[in-house]
Amino acid sequence: MTLRLAVLGAGAVGGSVLDLAGEYGHEVVAFADSSSSVSDPTGLDPQTVHDRKEREGVVGDDDPEALFDTDYDVLVEATPTTLGDAEPGFSHVERALADDRHVVLANKGPVAERYADLRALEAESEGRVQFEATVGGAIPVLSTISDLGADHVTAARGVLNGTANFILSRMAAEGLDYEHVLAEAQDLGVAEADPSFDVDGIDAALKFVILANVLSDGEAEYRLNDAEVEGIRNVPGTALDLAAEDGRTVRLIGEATSDGVRVAPRLVPQGAALAVTGTQNIVQLETEHAGQLNVSGRGAGGPETATAVLSDVSRLE
Amino acid sequence: MTLRLAVLGAGAVGGSVLDLAGEYGHEVVAFADSSSSVSDPTGLDPQTVHDRKEREGVVGDDDPEALFDTDYDVLVEATPTTLGDAEPGFSHVERALADDRHVVLANKGPVAERYADLRALEAESEGRVQFEATVGGAIPVLSTISDLGADHVTAARGVLNGTANFILSRMAAEGLDYEHVLAEAQDLGVAEADPSFDVDGIDAALKFVILANVLSDGEAEYRLNDAEVEGIRNVPGTALDLAAEDGRTVRLIGEATSDGVRVAPRLVPQGAALAVTGTQNIVQLETEHAGQLNVSGRGAGGPETATAVLSDVSRLE
The missing domain is CATH 3.30.360.10 (Dihydrodipicolinate Reductase; domain 2)
Incomplete structure (x- = not known):
């Protein structure tokens, strides 16, 4: 089944998810860096997004938050890990779960610093939370x-x-x-x-x-x-x-x-x-x-x- | 969800499945060695089965084949690996799949010698076939x-x-x-x-x-x-x-x-x-x-x- 991904975070991990999603049978319908976002319900072309980011320093014309208004199945949270309250990553996860979407984390903050909060939100949602990427990349831990x-x-x-x-x-x-x-x-x-x-x-x-x-x-x-x-x-x-x-x-x-x-x-x-x-x-x-x-x-x-x-x-x- | 297991093969692997199933939230309802079988719809007591096997050389009073007539969800096929036609293991798998039961293999024969046949039978069945145990025991290959x-x-x-x-x-x-x-x-x-x-x-x-x-x-x-x-x-x-x-x-x-x-x-x-x-x-x-x-x-x-x-x-x- 093809799942529609909204990828938040345009670093090495987010960029690679954009590149590789198609190989895994999924598509990225929204992509955001810290200052902008771009979306396409039929799936984004990775090269076009990378080119714009390199040329103009942004990925699109919309606010990053606009990503949450697109029609996606899974939020991929790949913003930098932060300590303490794990923000803004935690709020991103909270918003996706409140909308009954699934969340896949590459950001370690919410799982390391607010695990009980995270599990409580998951329990209230139709969405599930996965986070293999937070521990040792592709190593199957x-x-x-x-x-x-x-x-x-x-x-x-x-x-x-x-x-x-x-x-x-x-x-x-x-x-x-x-x-x-x-x-x-x-x-x-x-x-x-x-x-x-x-x-x-x-x-x-x-x-x-x-x-x-x-x-x-x-x-x-x-x-x-x-x-x-x-x-x-x-x-x-x-x-x-x-x-x-x-x-x-x-x-x-x-x-x-x-x-x-x-x-x-x-x-x-x-x-x-x-x-x-x-x-x-x-x-x-x-x-x-x-x-x-x-x-x-x-x-x-x-x-x-x-x-x-x-x-x-x-x-x- | 508790799954009811029928375990065929009373060697080290089958015996350990009998011992450990409860820890994984499942129960063994039928157990057979090469000459006998025993069943209990409420779950077998491992020690009772092991004691009888040690004392009398059999696990129960029924034919091994009687195992297939019990009400089980998953056949665990743990008889010795055989080459060529992979019998009798293959026929055991065939019978379980024909009855729309799942199969978990510890026996390498059917997966190594008759993979296409096995997948064809699986495609016709409501049951699925799993075989992690055939490659490196518990190593997650x-x-x-x-x-x-x-x-x-x-x-x-x-x-x-x-x-x-x-x-x-x-x-x-x-x-x-x-x-x-x-x-x-x-x-x-x-x-x-x-x-x-x-x-x-x-x-x-x-x-x-x-x-x-x-x-x-x-x-x-x-x-x-x-x-x-x-x-x-x-x-x-x-x-x-x-x-x-x-x-x-x-x-x-x-x-x-x-x-x-x-x-x-x-x-x-x-x-x-x-x-x-x-x-x-x-x-x-x-x-x-x-x-x-x-x-x-x-x-x-x-x-x-x-x-x-x-x-x-x-x-x-």
Whole structure:
């Protein structure tokens, strides 16, 4: 069944959803960036939209809010993640659910910071909320937990920030210090000009908070403030040298259980599943009856995350 | 929704489905081994069934076929995998589908050897066929392909036989030869008295044939005879020593694409994702838009495989 998507957010993820929706049998009927929107009930042509955005800096002539007045089935919320009240993302979700539309989130804010509010709104709506893309891009983390049943998964552990992992991998492989590798990562576009969201562990913590919310299955609610978070700024190159002498290395490891969330640099054996390199991500699920299941891959990127969004859309058919 | 299961096959998998169905919110109303069956419309007590099987060698007083006359929703076909016409498993599936019941397979035969026949029967029935458990136990291989869409996955590659992998891992780690490690694996219960199904690559090939059938999505049909298969009997210990000197090791690697199936011992880098150790399994999916996704874990075992069966059952709700 073809579902009509309204995509809010014109960054890498929103742009890739626009490009790839057709391949998944869906169509984008409305698309908005932070200052404008465009719609077409017969489906937007991706190239036309991208061209206008590049040429004029806007995607269309309408206000962004006009997107909600179009005839769509699924809101794809791909605006930047915000903390605290998770606005304006949360209000976007609220409006779509109030109109009995489905919501697929790439924005982590509403799931990490206002999970109970989100589930309460969903319960009042004909629409459903999906958010696989918020945890590790296309890596099948939430779908696997859903298949196993959240009550049969006792913990989720792993590496869910590619930037921090790239920096730690390079420090270990090249014997370089944090500042040097960070500058290199910024040159390569792997780290942002302000890298604090990644290197201070906030981004990873948000994802593990989402996992804790899913694993606790409504029995408890977690927010970023509930997580114990330590980043990688203070990991000295000498710590990696010492670890290497012992056959180990350091990774920014997160853990979510129904008891809460911790993210911190940890020693892991070299060659262990958790010692993924570069921008790879991995999640290990501890299950009651099926041992440990590992899922890994690229945890970010436009087409990768759009793939997760579109898989979520197909689950709504 | 509680689904009523009829479980055919009283080995490790069938027995674990009987034990765990209640935890997943379902109930087993009929259970059969090769010579008898027992049923209870209010749900069987697992321990009573196991006790009788142990004490008397049968599970009940009825013929195995009586299972089909009970009031069930889902047939769980967990009899041993057979090649060629995949009988008697195929006829069991045929009968359930003819009665418009769902089928969940742990038996690889019907999916690997008669995929087109199976899909044709499914198309005529109100029942659906699920078979996650046939490929890597609880490792979410088929569900991930389904989420991505089979047409967006270009290849599946990996290690899907724990016995062969255990033997190769031990040969490499201990510098022992094939016959020695095989005897050890047999003592540990990791290898069967007749290990040919595992060490000749047949079991892995069946799983990659199933993957090829899923990836080709009805455009082609594969059977075991279409696969190029080479096992591990002739891998000399010296080959592993030579590989190790080069930073590599040997694993029994299978590959499925829409062009077919190959299984053979291959050199892989030590520490690479494919170089799983012991009885671990791994599948790497090459995707069009989301890079390479890896899923790994224990690929066999009663509770592990029963977990996959029960996840499939829940998909039928």
